Every structure is written in structure tokens, then in C-alpha cells.
Amino acid sequence: MKYFQMHDFDFKGKRTIVRVDFNVPLENGRITDDKRIQAALPTIRHILDNSGSVILMSHLGRPKGEGPEKGLKMDPVAKRLSELLSKDVRKLDDCIGDDVKKAAESLQPGEILLLENLRFHKEEKKGDEEFAKKLASLADLYVNDAFGTCHRSHASVAQITNYLPSAAGFLVQKEIDMISPVIDSPKRPYIAILGGAKISDKIRLIESILPKVDRLLLGxxxxxxxxxxxxFEIGKSLVEEDFLKDALRIQKEAGEKLVLPIDVVVADKFDADAKAENVFVEEMPAGWIGLDIGEASIKLFQTMIANAKTVVWNGPMGVFEFERFATGTLEVARSVAELKDATTIIGGGDSASAVAKMGLADKMTHVSTGGGATLKFFESGTLPALECLEKNHEKFS
Structure with missing residues (x-):
């Protein structure tokens, strides 16, 4: 994989447009978690410290793409970023147009612009070339530091690389450096742990990772x-009928590699205060719903994890938002965190939240910022955005 990195560019006196992932959680207009903003600071500071100017662009939430929407503007992000950098961040009212072009052209070294939410324009998600060209016209260089969107072929991630010399930012670089060795040559035993609600979200990953791992633990x-x-009887538990044949085929093909829980925690309703019991899988009562893996399964998983030299984990073992049904997720997290001399990769999303909630993030080799991008990277060994950076290297070398 050959692409430009930050050290390949001279940022002095140049405007660099940086795709960041500032899709932060908001509550009543206030940011409740600024980790994604903080993750982009090394790239932003590097450009500024090297006498360059920065134009930042991101999406926020899920706007319809029909213009500005209240509650999804980038103003709270600009405020928080300004606080973190102890520096003025000028936020614009759009991401393209004459006013944006003028603001970009007047930008001086050391200054920062933040464009308005990219997805206020439907052309962003469509990967529109003209939209990408307008974004590119604002700058001399492009940096992608939004690993969480690298699995998307959106204009600000993919098509923009057709028009500017383009590099991977420090955050994207770190994700590649941490995940690629696990994909290419994992230390063994190699254990993957996958959880989550739907098999449809994970089936491609299950099929691609099974031949590579020594054990795949599911929750x-x-x-x-x-x-x-x-x-088996599953009561009122979530099931995807369209994937029953796939599930059966995978079980037959995988054999002992695929490890399913032997017992589960069931409840009489989906509620934090529901009546709950620990039962073996073959004894699940009709009308009840499975909400976590059981005690025996936790011990089984812990035994397998204890010998691992590589662990990749994505997705909770149960409904960890409810404290009573978080035990499986929390115990798996502890087991992974206790490993010595092992590479442990947490694949973003809910598993990253669980690890952070327990204060175990610093015990892991790497907690990915990617979520869907991380899963896609493990599935295929590459991502659309990374392929675009490779083509860009060929074009501008």
C-alpha cells in the first residue's frame, strides 16, 4: 500500500483541506463526547506548526441533504475546537460557494476555517465530482484524517483525491499501522470476538475472518x-429469518472454529428491570428474550481468550446499556485487557464504548475510531478511501 503521508508534504504557506470526523454526539446543542475532535488535533497542529493554514470539513448527524438543518450545524464543534486549540476557529455558513472561496483565499498561515456540515448537500454522499472539485478548489493540499468514513465513497473522501495531492493524516495512519499487521500476519493463537444485534451487519466479516482465525467467538x-x-427454541429473541440458511451453512463449514455461547441470560421482557434467569441454550423458555451471554459461556470465552496472542473484538455480548445484562461484555473486556504480550484490537462502536466505560482503553493495544470502517478493513484488507490515496500517489508522484 503506497500513499503520501504527512511527512511527504511541505505545508508552509499552503492551504490544506482536511477531512476530519467531527460527527460528535450532541445533547441540547452541547457536545457530550469530544473524543473525535481530540483525535484530529495532532494532524491539525502539525500543519499549523509548519506554517500552513487549515480548512476543516466534516459531516455531523444524518441530515437529509436538502440544505441546513437546525441542530446539525457545526457551530458547537467550532466552539469546542477553539477551546482545545486555544485558537480562533472561524466557522462558515456553507462548504462551497463564492463566500467560502473568498474566505479560503484570504486564509493566512496559522489560521483555521471550519466548513459547514458537508451532508447539507446531497452531492456529498453521492460522490459527486463537481462537488468534490469545488471543495478541492479551496486548497493546495488534501489530507484525509477521518478513518471512520474511509469505507464510504463520498465526495470529500474519495473524489476529491482526483484534484489535489492527498495524504493520510496521523489518525488514519495510526489505524493502518495498527490494523494491517493483524490482517497480514497475526500472532497465534488468533481469536476474534464478534457481537452485536444483527448477523446481517457481520456476515461478510464472519465469512472473511473465519479462515484466518483460530477461534471465532460469537455473542x-x-x-x-x-x-x-x-x-433451538429462541423465544422472543431477535432473529433474522432471511439469514437462517447462511447461519446454518456457516456453522457446518466452520466446525470447531466457531464458538457459540452454551448458556444465555434471558428476560421476560426487554427492560432494565425485567425478571431474568441464566439458562442453557437448549433450555430457553418460550416467550422469553435473550439479552446476554451466560455465566458458563463467559468462563468458556475467558479460557480461550487467556491463551491468545492476537484478539480482535467488535460488538457487545449483550444489551450492555442495561447494567444487569452488561456482565458478558464487561467480563470479556476484562479478559482481553488482562492479556500480556498480546495484540488486542477493539473495533470501535459499542465495544469501544464499553472498554472506555470500564476505564480499560489504555490496557488495549489499539481502540479503533472506525466502527464500520474497521469492520470493512478486516473484511477486505483495504478501504475505498485508501485505494483513492494509492491512486493519488501514482498520479502526483
């Missing part, structure tokens, strides 16, 4: 599709 609500496919 989360998707296990009930596997159980039903095998003929």
Missing part, C-alpha cells in the same frame, strides 16, 4: 439466528 443478539437455524 450479542445475532447468536439467536444461529440457534434457530440449528433448531
Amino acid at each position: 450479542g443478539a445475532m447468536i439467536f439466528t444461529f440457534y434457530k437455524a440449528a433448531g
